[in-house]
Amino acid sequence: MSGILFVISGPSGVGKSTVRKEVMKRCKGLRYSVSYTARTPRPGETNGVDYYFVSEGTFLEMRDQGEFIEWARVHGNLYGTSRRQMEEWLENGLDVILEIDVQGAMQVKMNYPQGIFIFIAPPSLKELGQRLRGRNTDEEEVILLRMTNAQSELQSIRDYDYLIVNDDLNRTMATFRAVIIAERCRIR
């Protein structure tokens, strides 16, 4: 029996990681596929937990050897998802969560159209800007880049299966969890 692949996207700062981490505490049998990145860690980020931090050289080599099921350059930084780990889990009937950007998600969708694609959106772009500034980890220039990207990512919502508007963290977690429970009893 094959596991279910859940793919979450949403603009930077929307709260994807928080939601994903909390839901994983409450839902058994979910595996999170840690992404690779060639960017430098942000304060508080741990190698092997938040990302595998590798050099640009290593990243490009992995990419050229087909080790990524998806990869993308987002806000100028490289991100990718290892194919091997994810496929092993799915084959063993474990459900897998990927947390990736819209470009990456659409690459995954080409190979795994049966995946469940969830978009987490901010209540408004204005609120997203406030959250990004409140996070205090990025220069204003980077924040503006993230906002511009957010605007274009929101256009892709129609390519997803579910839209969760993160206006209240507890409600968002409950909704995300409901999607997982529902998809587990969906007849395929």
Add this chain to the structure above:
Amino acid sequence: MSGILFVISGPSGVGKSTVRKEVMKRCKGLRYSVSYTARTPRPGETNGVDYYFVSEGTFLEMRDQGEFIEWARVHGNLYGTSRRQMEEWLENGLDVILEIDVQGAMQVKMNYPQGIFIFIAPPSLKELGQRLRGRNTDEEEVILLRMTNAQSELQSIRDYDYLIVNDDLNRTMATFRAVIIAERCRIR
């Protein structure tokens, strides 16, 4: 904006009504479309709440005037769902629950393929038999008829969107609720 149509089926005695009633207490914005039937009320059943109890003559007249979106003879008794009430709710953006047998559900699916079809199954046929006998409302002959029908209904699971196995009432209600929450944020 149009509401979502949820259709629940499952063998007699599986606990459909209990689950549906409990979920309706916890989920706002759900309307239950009370079915019409030409059978006599069982102990505890109230006209207008559990069913609209009408004579066979009235039922057949309504049927011939196209007032039912679905109708079926189940265990020898006539059941039908009024089209008008259901459509009015859906048009007003309210989500509607129908609790109908497999034949009726498939008639509805022809007209509302966008409906969400949920099958509630017993953990086993043996357990279903125990529940039907425990209910103490039916003759052994009727129970055997229900069991035979259950067996053939289980063949139709593949025509449904979700399968919920009612092995634990609380879990079944939580799963049903999760399906409703998830479908409400599904992108259509």
